[in-house]
Amino acid sequence: MAHTAVIAGVGPGLGESLARKFVDEGCQVGLFARSTDYLEELKSDLGDDALAVPTDITDPEAVEAGFRAVRDAFGPADILVNHASGGSWTGLQGISPDQFERAWRTSAYGSLLCSQEAVDDMLDDDGGTIIFTGATSAVRGRGGALGFSAAKFAVRGMAESMARELGPDGIHVAHVVIDGQIETPEVRELQPDRDEDDYLDPDAIADSYWHLVTQDRSAWTLELDVRPHVEEF
Numbered sequence: 001m002a003h004t005a006v007i008a009g010v011g012p013g014l015g016e017s018l019a020r021k022f023v024d025e026g027c028q029v030g031l032f033a034r035s036t037d038y039l040e041e042l043k044s045d046l047g048d049d050a051l052a053v054p055t056d057i058t059d060p061e062a063v064e065a066g067f068r069a070v071r072d073a074f075g076p077a078d079i080l081v082n083h084a085s086g087g088s089w090t091g092l093q094g095i096s097p098d099q100f101e102r103a104w105r106t107s108a109y110g111s112l113l114c115s116q117e118a119v120d121d122m123l124d125d126d127g128g129t130i131i132f133t134g135a136t137s138a139v140r141g142r143g144g145a146l147g148f149s150a151a152k153f154a155v156r157g158m159a160e161s162m163a164r165e166l167g168p169d170g171i172h173v174a175h176v177v178i179d180g181q182i183e184t185p186e187v188r189e190l191q192p193d194r195d196e197d198d199y200l201d202p203d204a205i206a207d208s209y210w211h212l213v214t215q216d217r218s219a220w221t222l223e224l225d226v227r228p229h230v231e232e233f
Helices: 014-024 036-046 060-074 097-124 146-169 185-190 202-214
Strands: 004-008 028-033 050-054 079-082 128-135 171-178 223-226
Touching: 004 014, 004 060, 004 097, 014 028, 014 036, 014 202, 028 036, 028 060, 036 050, 050 060, 060 097, 079 097, 097 128, 097 146, 097 171, 128 146, 128 202, 146 171, 171 202, 202 223
Parallel strands: 004 028, 004 079, 028 050, 079 128, 128 171, 171 223
Antiparallel strands: none
16 A cells, blocks of 8 residues: 655754655655755656645644645645754743744654644544654653754653554654654764764664564554664673
8 A cells, every 4th residue: 555654854864864755665755845946846856746835834724735745746644753952052031932832843843733633633544653763762851852852752742642542543653752853964074073873874774664564563662762773892
């Protein structure tokens, strides 16, 4: 059966690798992000199995319209990746209430809106998969990143709650802890002398996400921890 996926928060790095992996596996993919030019360029590269949907995921009407566009093009969604995140890298005394709220809205509120739309499709069909992209800050608060950490903790709680609520209905919900820095062109340019083994390969992580999609329904993963390989002696 062909899958219809929505990736909320597509950009260079893991978001793009996920889009390429899913298309390579035969999915039709809706690409959600605010950057119109980048989305159109990626869609052009991926071909007819991708749809660029410029979307502010913190806007309920925009999310509803985005999913409607995906349904019109490809049919109901049975895969959702909540990948968008944001947050100013400031601590308690430096962060403004608006900055804190923006971090929460992008990560948690946006995931709520997208999940509600996707679950409506999945409940009407044969279930599906929802994957949340987490971070080390979702399990261990990071000094100087109050908004980001708080938002990622919220996302982890949402994923665990939804997994227990929706599992009996055939919807697999998983939270992926990205415990390290993903290699992107921008990161490599900023840190050209850093050892390659210190980075996470976004294509390899995308393979792990696809495994979560295809996992047998008799044994689903709730949380997956992805980190750089470290040899032990």
